[in-house]
Amino acid sequence: xxxxxxxxxxxxxxxxxxxxxxxxxxxxxxxxxxxxxxxxxxxxxxxxxxxxxxxxxxxxxxxxxxxxxxxxxxxxxxxxxxxxxxxxxxxxxxxxxxxxxxxxxxxxxxxxxxxxxxxxxxxxxxxxxxxxxxxxxxxxxxxxxxxxxxxxxxxxxxxxxxxxxxxxxxxxxxxxxxxxxxxxxxxxxxxxxxxxxxxxxxxxxxxxxxxxxxxxxxx
Amino acid sequence: xxxxxxxxxxxxxxxxxxxxxxxxxxxxxxxxxxxxxxxxxxxxxxxxxxxxxxxxxxxxxxxxxxxxxxxxxxxxxxxxxxxxxxxxxxxxxxxxxxxxxxxxxxxxxxxxxxxxxxxxxxxxxxxxxxxxxxxxxxxxxxxxxxxxxxxxxxxxxxxxxxxxxxxxxxxxxxxxxxxxxxxxxxxxxxxxxxxxxxxxxxxxxxxxxxxxxxxxxxxxxxxxx
Numbered sequence: 001x002x003x004x005x006x007x008x009x010x011x012x013x014x015x016x017x018x019x020x021x022x023x024x025x026x027x028x029x030x031x032x033x034x035x036x037x038x039x040x041x042x043x044x045x046x047x048x049x050x051x052x053x054x055x056x057x058x059x060x061x062x063x064x065x066x067x068x069x070x071x072x073x074x075x076x077x078x079x080x081x082x083x084x085x086x087x088x089x090x091x092x093x094x095x096x097x098x099x100x101x102x103x104x105x106x107x108x109x110x111x112x113x114x115x116x117x118x119x120x121x122x123x124x125x126x127x128x129x130x131x132x133x134x135x136x137x138x139x140x141x142x143x144x145x146x147x148x149x150x151x152x153x154x155x156x157x158x159x160x161x162x163x164x165x166x167x168x169x170x171x172x173x174x175x176x177x178x179x180x181x182x183x184x185x186x187x188x189x190x191x192x193x194x195x196x197x198x199x200x201x202x203x204x205x206x207x208x209x210x211x212x213x214x215x216x217x218x219x
Numbered sequence: 220x221x222x223x224x225x226x227x228x229x230x231x232x233x234x235x236x237x238x239x240x241x242x243x244x245x246x247x248x249x250x251x252x253x254x255x256x257x258x259x260x261x262x263x264x265x266x267x268x269x270x271x272x273x274x275x276x277x278x279x280x281x282x283x284x285x286x287x288x289x290x291x292x293x294x295x296x297x298x299x300x301x302x303x304x305x306x307x308x309x310x311x312x313x314x315x316x317x318x319x320x321x322x323x324x325x326x327x328x329x330x331x332x333x334x335x336x337x338x339x340x341x342x343x344x345x346x347x348x349x350x351x352x353x354x355x356x357x358x359x360x361x362x363x364x365x366x367x368x369x370x371x372x373x374x375x376x377x378x379x380x381x382x383x384x385x386x387x388x389x390x391x392x393x394x395x396x397x398x399x400x401x402x403x404x405x406x407x408x409x410x411x412x413x414x415x416x417x418x419x420x421x422x423x424x425x426x427x428x429x430x431x432x433x434x435x436x437x438x439x440x441x442x443x444x
Contacts, residue, residue: 009423012423012426013419013420013423014416014419039430039434040426040430043398043426043429043430043433044398046375046376046379046433047379047394047398047399048399049375049376049379050291050295050376050379050380050395050399051291051399052291052294053287053288053291054287055287056286056287056290056304059286059290059304059307059308060279060282060283060286062304062308063278063282063307063308063311064275064278064279066308066311066312067275067278067311067312067315068275070312070315070316071273071275071315
């Protein structure tokens with residue numbers, strides 16, 4: 001093969017085996033090409049200095065450990081998805097039944113939550129349970145009976161008040177009776193409202209106190 | 220880049236190994252080409268199948284056959300033995316995670332080296348980001364090279380390492396893969412996702428640049444015979 005100096009770089013870049021042999025032959029008679037060829041070869045030889053292929057079993061042990069750990073984590077994740085995929089192995093009837101049961105459970109849970117939220121009031125609108133309400137109403141009736149007794153005792157004095165004080169007691173009791181009637185009407189419409197019951201109780205206590213004052217004054 | 224190696228006259232100092240080294244002189248040369256053609260990976264398909272099946276023995280076989288070469292390449296790319304070992308370990312983990320996506324378009328070993336090269340680039344990128352964040356006032360992006368086992372020509376190796384650091388990333392990758400690790404251009408093209416021709420051109424440029432950095436300035440010579 002006829003090789004000249006002009007072919008050198010092309011052969012360095014992408015020469016065929018024959019072209020390399022031709023360049024070697026040419027370099028035997030050409031100083032410049034011989035020098036270039038030698039330097040080119042020397043670079044490849046020098047590259048061997050960057051080889052350090054010592055065994056390192058310790059590194060393999062580290063790698064093996066991390067591979068096992070990654071494999072274990074992968075199995076845990078895959079286990080979950082495989083369980084989920086096991087649904088597909090069930091018969092269609094069973095799958096429908098299970099899905100139906102799930103929907104039913106979810107619907108019931110939803111209804112329960114909604115009802116709880118509807119019945120659950122604010123702090124101002126606290127509710128009394130049925131048993132507690134019956135107890136309050138019974139106590140209220142007893143209290144009213146006791147007040148009525150006081151009222152009867154004080155009635156003669158109040159019907160014909162002899163002093164301005166007695167007259168003012170009478171007026172106060174009229175106002176209290178009116179407020180009590182109003183509150184009782186309100187409580188009748190909303191029997192579970194504990195706040196109204198407290199108001200009513202305060203009114204009864206005030207009426208009781210006023211009647212006691214009337215009787216005291218009479219004595 | 221300095222011309223640290225210029226005064227070494229290293230081309231004379233390595234004459235004792237030139238007989239062996241002289242056979243690997245070219246980009247697709249006579250002896251080198253023949254050696255590279257024979258450089259098929261034994262057990263490649265079996266290793267890939269074993270790894271796919273989750274057989275740790277297959278990974279061990281891959282490490283036994285290629286581990287030293289992987290470590291050496293990572294060390295040359297990163298300049299640090301510790302980083303190189305981390306990169307190799309990370310590569311094995313990535314192989315395990317990604318083996319399901321390996322379709323056999325290339326040899327399994329080539330695919331593994333492609334992952335390694337990318338991992339090393341990631342390490343370098345994050346190292347550079349860290350460097351920028353810490354605002355270290357250094358223009359030298361290649362790390363300080365750690366000392367390693369003494370070779371036949373430690374001064375030559377050091378000069379070569381410094382010169383390699385001055386090359387572009389692609390030139391360095393191709394030079395290391397071809398000249399140091401002995402891969403063929405077709406394999407390098409797959410690893411670096413470039414064409415075979417680009418691999419040859421890059422190697423040619425890399426060697427020209429290295430020569431310029433390592434050779435002592437020559438006296439004017441006649442170009443012809």
